[in-house]
Amino acid sequence: MNRRSNRRSFIKNAGLVAAAAGGSATLAAPAIAQSAPELKWRLTSGFPKSLDTIYGGAERFAKQVSEMTDGKFQIQVFASGEIVPTPGVVDAVQNATVEMAHTIVYYYFGKDPTFAFGGAVPFGLNARGQNAWAYYGGGNQLMNEFFAKFKMIGFPCGNTGAQMGGWWRKEIKSVEDMKGVKFRVGGFAGAVLSKLGVVPQNIPGGDIYPALEKGTIDAAEWVGPYDDQKLGFDKVAKFYYYPGWWEGGAQVHLLVNDEKWASLPKAYQAIVQNAAAHVNVDMQAQYDALNPKALRELVGRGVQLRAFSPQILEACFEAANQTYAEMSAKNENFKKVYESMKAFRNEENLWFQVADGTYDSFMFAQQRAGKLNP
Amino acid sequence: MNRRSNRRSFIKNAGLVAAAAGGSATLAAPAIAQSAPELKWRLTSGFPKSLDTIYGGAERFAKQVSEMTDGKFQIQVFASGEIVPTPGVVDAVQNATVEMAHTIVYYYFGKDPTFAFGGAVPFGLNARGQNAWAYYGGGNQLMNEFFAKFKMIGFPCGNTGAQMGGWWRKEIKSVEDMKGVKFRVGGFAGAVLSKLGVVPQNIPGGDIYPALEKGTIDAAEWVGPYDDQKLGFDKVAKFYYYPGWWEGGAQVHLLVNDEKWASLPKAYQAIVQNAAAHVNVDMQAQYDALNPKALRELVGRGVQLRAFSPQILEACFEAANQTYAEMSAKNENFKKVYESMKAFRNEENLWFQVADGTYDSFMFAQQRAGKLNP
Numbered sequence: 001m002n003r004r005s006n007r008r009s010f011i012k013n014a015g016l017v018a019a020a021a022g023g024s025a026t027l028a029a030p031a032i033a034q035s036a037p038e039l040k041w042r043l044t045s046g047f048p049k050s051l052d053t054i055y056g057g058a059e060r061f062a063k064q065v066s067e068m069t070d071g072k073f074q075i076q077v078f079a080s081g082e083i084v085p086t087p088g089v090v091d092a093v094q095n096a097t098v099e100m101a102h103t104i105v106y107y108y109f110g111k112d113p114t115f116a117f118g119g120a121v122p123f124g125l126n127a128r129g130q131n132a133w134a135y136y137g138g139g140n141q142l143m144n145e146f147f148a149k150f151k152m153i154g155f156p157c158g159n160t161g162a163q164m165g166g167w168w169r170k171e172i173k174s175v176e177d178m179k180g181v182k183f184r185v186g187g188f189a190g191a192v193l194s195k196l197g198v199v200p201q202n203i204p205g206g207d208i209y210p211a212l213e214k215g216t217i218d219a220a221e222w223v224g225p226y227d228d229q230k231l232g233f234d235k236v237a238k239f240y241y242y243p244g245w246w247e248g249g250a251q252v253h254l255l256v257n258d259e260k261w262a263s264l265p266k267a268y269q270a271i272v273q274n275a276a277a278h279v280n281v282d283m284q285a286q287y288d289a290l291n292p293k294a295l296r297e298l299v300g301r302g303v304q305l306r307a308f309s310p311q312i313l314e315a316c317f318e319a320a321n322q323t324y325a326e327m328s329a330k331n332e333n334f335k336k337v338y339e340s341m342k343a344f345r346n347e348e349n350l351w352f353q354v355a356d357g358t359y360d361s362f363m364f365a366q367q368r369a370g371k372l373n374p
Numbered sequence: 375m376n377r378r379s380n381r382r383s384f385i386k387n388a389g390l391v392a393a394a395a396g397g398s399a400t401l402a403a404p405a406i407a408q409s410a411p412e413l414k415w416r417l418t419s420g421f422p423k424s425l426d427t428i429y430g431g432a433e434r435f436a437k438q439v440s441e442m443t444d445g446k447f448q449i450q451v452f453a454s455g456e457i458v459p460t461p462g463v464v465d466a467v468q469n470a471t472v473e474m475a476h477t478i479v480y481y482y483f484g485k486d487p488t489f490a491f492g493g494a495v496p497f498g499l500n501a502r503g504q505n506a507w508a509y510y511g512g513g514n515q516l517m518n519e520f521f522a523k524f525k526m527i528g529f530p531c532g533n534t535g536a537q538m539g540g541w542w543r544k545e546i547k548s549v550e551d552m553k554g555v556k557f558r559v560g561g562f563a564g565a566v567l568s569k570l571g572v573v574p575q576n577i578p579g580g581d582i583y584p585a586l587e588k589g590t591i592d593a594a595e596w597v598g599p600y601d602d603q604k605l606g607f608d609k610v611a612k613f614y615y616y617p618g619w620w621e622g623g624a625q626v627h628l629l630v631n632d633e634k635w636a637s638l639p640k641a642y643q644a645i646v647q648n649a650a651a652h653v654n655v656d657m658q659a660q661y662d663a664l665n666p667k668a669l670r671e672l673v674g675r676g677v678q679l680r681a682f683s684p685q686i687l688e689a690c691f692e693a694a695n696q697t698y699a700e701m702s703a704k705n706e707n708f709k710k711v712y713e714s715m716k717a718f719r720n721e722e723n724l725w726f727q728v729a730d731g732t733y734d735s736f737m738f739a740q741q742r743a744g745k746l747n748p
Contacts, residue, residue, distance in 0.1 A: 035444050036410070067644035068442060070409050126734060128501070128535070128662050135656055136663035161502070162729040224729060243733035270441035271645070278651035282509055288502050289510035292721035295728065305728070313736050317745070343748035347666035349734075349741035354669065354679070355536040355598060357738055359617035360500060360723075362687050364731055367723035371691070374717035 035265055039073045044084040044092055046103025048205065051227055053290065055079060057158040057252060057283045058102035064275035073268055075100065086204075089255070090115075094151045099260040102157060105143075105253050109187035114333040116188045117341055118143045118154060120163075120250040122320040124341060127159045127249030127284055129348040134251070137344045142337050151258045155276040158252030158283035161291075165241035165308055166221030167212065167233040172241065172308070175315045184208055184220035188323075189246030195319040205231070212236045221246075225294035226287065234303045241306050245316055252283065409639055413447045418458040418466055420477025422579065425601055427664065429453060431532040431626060431657045432476035438649035447642055449474065460578075463629070464489075468525045473634040476531060479517075479627050483561035488707040490562045491715055492517045492528060494537075494624040496694040498715060501533045501623030501658055503722040508625070511718045516711050525632045529650040532626030532657035535665075539615035539682055540595030541586065541607040546615065546682070549689045558582055558594035562697075563620030569693040579605070586610045595620075599668035600661065608677045615680050619690055626657065 043062065047055040062075035078084070084092040089101045090108050106119035117124070117139070125133055133139035134156045147154050166185070172178055179197035183190075190200025201217050211217045213236040220237070221244055222228050234240070254276045261269065299305060308316075328335035366372050417436065421429040436449035452458070458466040463475045464482050480493035491498070491513070499507055507513035508530045521528050540559070546552055553571035557564075564574025575591050585591045587610040594611070595618055596602045608614070628650045635643065673679060682690075702709035740746050 064644060064648055068641055068648060070639075070641045123737065123740075126730065126737070128658060131655060131659040132662035135659040162733040164729055225725075243729045243736070245733060245736070248733045248737070265444075267442055267444045270438060271648075274438055274442060274645075274648040274652045277655055278648045281505060281651055281655035284502060285505040285509040288506035288722065288725070289718075292725040295725055307732055310736075317736075317740065339748065342746070344663075345737075346741060346746040346748055348662065349737045349746055351599075351662070351666040351669055352734065353738035353741065355538055355617045356500065357734060358681055359536040359619060359622045360726065360731060360734075362617070362619070362684075362691075363497065363500070363622070363719075363723045364727035366497075366691065367720060367727065372716070372720040372723055374713065374720055 035267060036069060036072050037265065039264075039268070041073070041075045041099040041260070042078065042083070043075050043100040043102060044078050044082070044089055044098045045080055046086045046089050046101065046107060047080055049079045050230060051223075053226065053283060053286050054158060054160065054223075054252060056286075057279045060282060061102065061157060061254065061275050061279045064278055065271055068271045068275070069268070073271070077102075090150055090152070093255050093257050096151075096257045096260060099257055101253075101255040103253060103255065104250055105154070105255075106186060106188060106250075112146075112333065113188065113327050113331060114146050114337055117337045118147075118251065118253055120247040121341070122189055122192050122246045122323070123317055124248055125345055125348060126352070127161045127251075129345065129352070130159065130249045130251045131156060131280070132348065133341060133344045138340055139337075139344070142340055146333055146337065147255070148258065152255045153258050153261050154253045154255050155273060156251050156280045157254035157276040158279050160223055160247070160250045160252075160287050161284055162224075162249060163244035163247040164221065164224050164228065165244045166219050167228070167237035168219040168239040168241055168306075169212070169215075169237045170218065171239050171304075171306065172312065174309070175312055178312070181219055182217040184211065184217050186246065189221075192246070192316060192320045192323045195322065196315060209233065209236065224287065224291050225298055226290040229294045229298055234298055234301055238302070238304050239306050240298065240303045241308055243308070245308070245313060245320075252280075254279075409641060410443060410446050411639065413638075413642070415447070415449045415473040415634070416452065416457070417449050417474040417476055418452050418456070418463055418472045419454055420460045420463050420475065420481060421454055423453045424604060425597075427600065427657060427660050428532060428534065428597075428626060430660075431653045434656060435476065435531060435628065435649050435653045438652055439645055442645045442649065443642070447645070451476075464524055464526070467629050467631050470525075470631045470634060473631055475627075475629045477627060477629065478624055479528070479629075480560060480562060480624075486520075486707065487562065487701050487705060488520050488711055491711045492521075492625065492627055494621040495715070496563055496566050496620045496697070497691055498622055499719055499722060500726070501535045501625075503719065503726070504533065504623045504625045505530060505654070506722065507715060507718045512714055513711075513718070516714055520707055520711065521629070522632065526629045527632050527635050528627045528629050529647060530625050530654045531628035531650040532653050534597055534621070534624045534626075534661050535658060536598075536623060537618035537621040538595065538598050538602065539618045540593050541602070541611035542593040542613040542615055542680075543586070543589070543611045544592065545613055545678075545680065546686065548683070549686055552686070555593055556591045558585065558591050560620065563595075566620070566690060566694045566697045569696060570689060583607065583610065598661065598665050599672055600664040603668045603672055608672055608675055612676070612678050613680050614672065614677045615682055617682070619682070619687060619694075626654075628653075 045055050045058045058077045062077050065073050080086045089103050092098050093101050104119040106116040108115040182199045184201045184203045208220045212220050419432045432451045436451050439447050454460045463477050466472050467475050478493040480490040482489040556573045558575045558577045582594045
């Protein structure tokens with residue numbers, strides 16, 4: 001079967017249907033039109049199909065919505081670049097080129113750095129903290145006030161957990177060693193690291209491997225063991241650092257055009273919200289189940305695991321605080337969301353170190369001592 | 375309005391309707407009968423209404439299901455004891471006295487210790503690990519093979535995170551100090567602690583405070599700061615220990631009678647599963663948002679926070695391993711689920727200590743140093 005031509009005819013048909021009905025909604029049998037209309041929507045993912053975890057989250061979201069509506073609400077998922085490239089996702093949702101997107105909003109840092117708080121920020125909240133802030137700390141409400149400027153509404157829809165600190169061709173023992181290193185890393189972390197002499201590089205996922213192989217760049221970060229292993233970075237950079245302090249818990253968003261959202265029946269809105277929350281917990285679980293095996297395999301192939309030294313982390317933390325202050329002085333939206341996240345972060349870290357932190361530390365020590373062996 | 379009499383007439387009506395239709399399903403207008411029938415189900419919670427977090431999870435679950443079905447699938451939530459006492463929940467679901475329940479399955483440890491793995495076990499998985507094992511590590515499938523013996527199917531539907539180690543009237547500096555202490559604690563932890571000379575006490579939540587006040591017991595564990603604060607334990611026991619190593623991430627379950635489940639249209643099954651997953655992530659977020667303030671207030675009222683010493687934790691861990699071995703020798707179901715959890719636990723603790731663990735440790739240290747202050 002030729003998937004590509006089928007997809008083309010789907011797009012074509014969907015377009016025709018939308019034109020005929022005066023919108024993207026096509027109405028089914030009149031008896032159930034009001035409460036359960038037949039809809040065909042398009043969702044663009046910010047990720048390539050090769051990432052079955054994070055791209056797969058959008059597929060799972062669409063499947064849940066379809067199953068909950070007996071197939072009446074169909075969401076067609078397109079990988080990054082199939083109809084919209086990742087950097088164009090916010091524009092595409094804003095202009096209703098697509099009804100929905102599934103992406104990490106820190107990709108739109110260049111548009112406005114406030115976006116980053118919805119995804120992950122340097123020394124920000126961990127995965128549980130990000131959920132708590134979003135759902136019960138006013139975080140999602142603040143992000144939605146901001147997203148409204150782009151005619152979007154957003155819902156947490158996945159998390160990777162704390163990411164790794166990337167693949168480095170040389171060992172980095174001190175802040176001095178970072179000077180002049182060409183590091184492929186996202187916008188916000190790049191702004192922080194440039195204060196320490198790192199030269200941040202903005203390179204799409206697919207181009208990282210050859211750049212690292214040729215030595216055009218000296219280091220690159222991507223996600224964590226499971227995703228990184230697929231790209232084969234261990235063949236061209238030996239040192240695998242942790243933690244990725246710029247992504248202590250990277251939250252993925254479902255973004256919906258606001259007018260399209262308002263046009264949905266209430267039951268469909270509830271269905272979308274529940275499916276998004278389902279994927280939010282499901283994706284974290286999948287990463288947590290897949291990463292250990294990948295980490296073992298990488299180490300088995302000779303990868304050298306290295307923790308960033310406390311001195312390096314302290315210097316990066318100081319540089320991050322300076323960056324926050326500078327951005328806050330220039331951008332009111334940024335300042336407002338930062339103050340909310342910062343206050344919440346202090347409280348979460350107060351509490352998490354008590355029951356969860358001591359429990360985890362004890363269990364980690366048992367693991368290292370070989371006492372958890374099955 | 376007299377809520378109680380309204381509830382009685384609801385129960386009565388639901389009973390009559392069920393009798394007329396030959397089941398608990400009542401059919402709506404014929405046009406949509408097959409795919410979206412009108413249903414009124416009953417859910418019994420294992421928790422009292424006073425626990426807005428964990429009891430509230432069932433209310434939120436029912437609200438999501440109602441909203442997703444335009445009010446067609448109504449689930450009436452009853453607090454513990456209103457129609458079924460907590461210890462009778464599994465029997466009630468098995469006999470279809472209620473269609474559903476929302477509880478922590480370790481409460482049914484006395485029926486079969488295998489139940490405990492679905493909730494929390496001594497030195498078991500943390501909250502993220504429990505989700506990963508359930509969704510992607512075969513855990514939920516194993517639990518459902520076991521639940522099938524009780525004519526039930528279960529879905530993760532909430533988590534408290536790591537709990538606290540309880541309220542102790544005297545400081546516990548060594549394993550010696552634990553000998554003879556009458557400690558209100560659940561069945562599995564009680565079995566472990568009795569090996570160290572602790573005298574476990576089985577007391578319902580509402581009776582703990584007077585027992586601790588009178589000195590009938592010397593110590594009691596409940597949940598964590600937010601829930602514990604409501605019961606006022608700080609007035610009768612000064613030392614608040616952590617971590618609750620018997621509940622490193624207590625998972626709450628939605629349990630459904632298997633025949634009732636099979637009778638649901640596929641779309642309703644999907645709706646129930648998505649609502650359960652939604653509550654699973656939502657409850658953890660709520661606990662994580664509420665616990666810090668409660669912890670601050672408790673400490674502000676003079677509560678003495680104490681970590682169990684490494685020596686105590688090591689001794690408890692050894693005693694837990696003995697208990698696992700004894701139970702495994704006597705119970706094939708238990709052994710099978712334990713082996714699965716144990717293998718998964720080793721892998722999770724290998725990975726979690728790398729990116730997440732070092733990230734959290736660094737942030738905890740900044741919090742203690744006052745560097746996260748808003």
